[in-house]
Amino acid sequence: MEFTALNIVIYAAFCLCLGSAMTAYVVRTPKYEEYTWRKEAHQFLDIPFNESTPLGFHSGMSQCPNCHNKLKAYDLIPIFSYLITKGQCRYCHTKISIKYPLTELACLLSCLPLLMINLPLAPLMITTVIITTLIGISIIDWQHQWIPDHASLLILGLGLTLNLLLSEVALYQSVLGMLIGYLLIVSIRQIYLTLRKIEAIGLGDAKLLAALGAWQGLENLFYILFFASILGVLYAILNKQGRHQSMAFGPFLCASAFMTYFKTYLIY
Ligand SMILES: [Zn+2]
Known part of the structure; x- marks a missing residue:
């Protein structure tokens, strides 16, 4: 596939979107799985279980873990939203971990070399x-x-x-x-x-x-x-x-x- 400047920009955007999805996966999946294991253990031992269900990867749009406001599409633009809001939640100003944009950046930088292979x-x-x-x-x-x-x-x-x-x-x-x-x-x-x-x-x-x-x-x-x-x-x-x-x-x-x-x- 031949790469023009436009194709490279589109590919970089694709990598960043995947990076953003992967960030949600990395943050949500362990919490959700640990919740499921605890719930199953409680059910097995017949002990009451009252924890609220955390967001899973499949749970849709992101929300601030502090104020629980649903984030809008413009809050979720990989890397850029973090830079524009100076790493804070737009609503409650809680600091957002630098790990989020770093994961997105890591995905972009790791995938860009694929363009050197003529796939x-x-x-x-x-x-x-x-x-x-x-x-x-x-x-x-x-x-x-x-x-x-x-x-x-x-x-x-x-x-x-x-x-x-x-x-x-x-x-x-x-x-x-x-x-x-x-x-x-x-x-x-x-x-x-x-x-x-x-x-x-x-x-x-x-x-x-x-x-x-x-x-x-x-x-x-x-x-x-x-x-x-x-x-x-x-x-x-x-x-x-x-x-x-x-x-x-x-x-x-x-x-x-x-x-x-x-x-x-x-x-x-
Ligand atoms: Zn917030």
């Missing part, structure tokens, strides 16, 4: 959604040490679609990447559970690696795991992380998948 429109759009989802997963896992299944499933579905319909990677590579990615992590987890009685790595990481394998294929799966391990070890050393301190592995898998994707398309 047709459909793969470009699908890959943009995948990369934006990787950012969402990284933030949620970093903050909550939990990877939402639906985010991994989205990458898995989009990865398989890319390879099935648009042959970015041979389909057998994609299916093998998915299966071996899942089995690798589950095996490591099982070995640690059996021998040392500790949960060394979560099933969320297994589902995420399966999704990344489905997207980038078996060959790249090993690069993803290799780079992620190096990044994880470097972080642990620099951060003086103790052996028994838990650490999210999802962000390293996501960063590594991002690097591996661009290594494949820009270096070769």
